[in-house]
Amino acid sequence: MSDVAAAIADGVLPGRLWLYANYHCNLACTYCLTESAPSVSRRELPAERMVSLALEARTLGFTDLGITGGEPFMVPTMWRTVVELAGILPLLVLSNATLFDDARAERLRPLSRLPAAIQVSLDHHDAAGNDEARGPGNWAKVVDGIRRLVERGIRVRVASTLDPEVEVRESDRSALCELHRSLGIDDDDHVVRPVVRRGRARAAGIGVDALPGDLPPELTITADGAFWSPFGPTIRNGELDTDLLVTRTTTPLERPAAALARLLAGGPPTSDAQLGIR
Amino acid sequence: MIVTMSASTGPATERTFRLIRSDQAPLLARPFYARGDPGPIVAALAHVPEILELAVPFISAVLGPSAIDGRRKEIVILRSSARAGCRFCIQAHSVVALDSGLSADEVRALRGSLAIDEVFADRAERQLIGWVDTVAALGPVEPRARAEMYQMAADHELMELTLLVGATLMLNRFCTALDLPTPDDVASRLTEVGIG
Numbered sequence: 185m186s187d188v189a190a191a192i193a194d195g196v197l198p199g200r201l202w203l204y205a206n207y208h209c210n211l212a213c214t215y216c217l218t219e220s221a222p223s224v225s226r227r228e229l230p231a232e233r234m235v236s237l238a239l240e241a242r243t244l245g246f247t248d249l250g251i252t253g254g255e256p257f258m259v260p261t262m263w264r265t266v267v268e269l270a271g272i273l274p275l276l277v278l279s280n281a282t283l284f285d286d287a288r289a290e291r292l293r294p295l296s297r298l299p300a301a302i303q304v305s306l307d308h309h310d311a312a313g314n315d316e317a318r319g320p321g322n323w324a325k326v327v328d329g330i331r332r333l334v335e336r337g338i339r340v341r342v343a344s345t346l347d348p349e350v351e352v353r354e355s356d357r358s359a360l361c362e363l364h365r366s367l368g369i370d371d372d373d374h375v376v377r378p379v380v381r382r383g384r385a386r387a388a389g390i391g392v393d394a395l396p397g398d399l400p401p402e403l404t405i406t407a408d409g410a411f412w413s414p415f416g417p418t419i420r421n422g423e424l425d426t427d428l429l430v431t432r433t434t435t436p437l438e439r440p441a442a443a444l445a446r447l448l449a450g451g452p453p454t455s456d457a458q459l460g461i462r
Numbered sequence: 463m464i465v466t467m468s469a470s471t472g473p474a475t476e477r478t479f480r481l482i483r484s485d486q487a488p489l490l491a492r493p494f495y496a497r498g499d500p501g502p503i504v505a506a507l508a509h510v511p512e513i514l515e516l517a518v519p520f521i522s523a524v525l526g527p528s529a530i531d532g533r534r535k536e537i538v539i540l541r542s543s544a545r546a547g548c549r550f551c552i553q554a555h556s557v558v559a560l561d562s563g564l565s566a567d568e569v570r571a572l573r574g575s576l577a578i579d580e581v582f583a584d585r586a587e588r589q590l591i592g593w594v595d596t597v598a599a600l601g602p603v604e605p606r607a608r609a610e611m612y613q614m615a616a617d618h619e620l621m622e623l624t625l626l627v628g629a630t631l632m633l634n635r636f637c638t639a640l641d642l643p644t645p646d647d648v649a650s651r652l653t654e655v656g657i658g
Contacts, residue, residue: 396489412489429488431512443512447489 188438189245191445197401199247200276201437202414203234204406205262206254211280213305214317215345215390217383219419220254227254227407231265237405238272240437250402252278252414263291267298274299278343281305281329282322289332296337303341303375304330309359327367334368341373347390348378382418382425396428403430403444410440412447479640481505490515502550502642503633524629530622532562537587538594538626540564540572545598548634550642557651566655573657586614590623597627 191197207227209220218224229237238249249269256262257279269275275295281304284292295302304326308314311323333340342364346352364374379391392398399413406417408424409432416428430447431440482488482505484495490511494500500508503521507514525539536559543551556569564572571581572591582588589610596607611620636642652658 426482426486426488426509429511430490432510433512439512443490 186244186438188441188445191448192245192247196448197403197441197445199245200250200402201237201241201246201248201273202250202252202402202404203229203237204253204404204414204417205229205234205251205256205265206259207419208258209253209255209280210258210282211255211319211322213319213384214388215347215379215383215385217380217385217415217418218254219384219422224419228259229405229407231259231261231268234265235268235272237434237437238269240435242273244438244441246273246403246441248276249273250276250278250414255280255283257283257288263288266292266300267294270295270298270300276301276303276341278303278305280318280322280326281333282325284329284332286332289329289336289338292333292338293336296339301339301341301373302333303343304333305345306330306342306360306364307344307346309356309363313356327363330367330369339373340367340369341375342367342369343375343377345377345379348392349390380415382415383420386420399428401444401448403441405434405437405440408432410434410444412444479506479642481642482508494518499645501645503637506636506640506642521629521633524622524626525633528622530619530626533564534587534590534623535626536562536564537572537590538623539630540569541591541594542598542627542630543634544573545595546631546634546638548638550637550644551630551634553644553648553652556657557648560651560655566657569657589614593623594627597624598631 185193188197192199205228207218207220208222208224209216210222212221234251241249249272251266251269256266256277259265266275266277275298277300279302281302292302305318306314306323306326307317308323311321314323314326315321330340330342344360361371361374365371379385380394381389381391382394385391394415396412399415402413404411404414404416408417408429410430411417412428412430416425418425431443433439481502482491484499487495487508488511491504491508491514494504494508494514499505504514504518507517525535528535536555540552540555540559543555552573556573559569559572560566565581567576567581570576571578578588578591582591593607593611596603615623
């Protein structure tokens with residue numbers, strides 16, 4: 185058993201490996217960690233690179249994969265890549281679901297037979313509350329996208345990202361849960377998390393400050409290197425944040441994985457506060 | 463004959479090499495920032511923390527305190543830097559050389575402003591400076607130069623002094639190519655003692 189596999193087996197190193205597929209997005213949400221938008225630098229991980237990383241991850245003892253961005257499905261071949269990845273390790277793909285017309289959703293149908301889920305961002309039970317941060321028309325497209333995925337038997341999770349300084353009325357929270365249940369999504373597949381004050385949220389002065397001890401140390405590979413968590417490789421004023429960089433080297437994957445395990449063995453360099461960030 | 467290439471023929475840009483600030487220090491680099499500003503070399507290496515955490519112990523072992531006394535080491539480092547024309551290292555190690563007991567004139571001589579023979583009375587030190595000049599000149603090393611060094615240094619000393627020249631040249635090219643800035647305290651100290 186490799187040192188990395190032992191660290192995962194011992195619970196020192198979380199078993200999920202995240203891959204930042206790309207940084208560009210069809211949306212430009214006000215709290216986006218990566219300042220993503222249609223015209224930003226794409227910083228893509230090529231499909232073959234993601235597959236080779238997944239194969240390395242499985243060999244090393246990682247148990248799950250996560251794909252995030254940017255909007256991963258801005259990459260035209262992503263539907264094929266995620267199916268291939270889900271055949272290697274159980275897969276969670278983060279998406280805004282606004283690109284899922286019937287044809288694209290159909291291409292993802294094989295995910296229904298694989299250990300895979302698509303986690304879709306939906307912040308409010310109605311369009312007015314949701315679209316303020318995510319852009320006009322977002323809510324309707326998301327709800328349509330979720331329906332198309334669920335109709336095809338694909339597991340969908342809903343992630344609601346909330347500004348911790350804005351009090352959420354219980355009636356709004358209940359209505360949001362009613363909405364996801366009505367879409368066929370169980371309570372176990374609804375994630376609520378605070379806006380993290382990084383990227384565009386930092387510029388806007390919203391969200392919670394997150395130190396390494398606040399963030400699950402899930403190894404995250406990007407075109408720029410390996411990071412402590414998927415909340416690490418953020419962009420501020422067009423510059424990549426390096427405060428949560430582990431290594432620039434990502435191949436072989438054992439290099440950043442061993443470095444992260446070593447950091448964890450020494451303890452994260454900050455407190456162990458629990459902010460519910462996931 | 464080696465045909466050399468210019469790195470670029472395009473127009474210069476406004477971009478400068480960015481040093482990593484403490485608030486952006488990567489996780490593996492944070493120990494190097496724990497006591498404040500780590501200096502331009504560490505702040506440059508911090509871009510690639512897995513190299514930083516190996517390079518700094520190597521640089522410290524080769525350039526820092528060791529079995530070779532500090533005065534001889536600074537003679538080697540400052541002379542190598544002067545031969546390589548590294549502004550950053552010449553300035554930084556002029557200060558370290560003064561702190562290691564070299565006189566202002568000895569520093570000036572190592573930098574090429576005064577004649578070595580007129581300033582360094584000790585024959586072994588003149589031989590050492592000659593060895594640095596030989597090694598730093600690149601190309602083949604004449605057997606006679608090596609034979610002279612055998613007379614004044616044991617093998618382990620010759621190895622360490624020669625490695626010191628090589629490591630210094632590596633840093634000279636690194637600092638020159640990236641145009642690392644001279645720290646303010648170094649510039650002030652040199653002004654105080656009348657060395658630019």
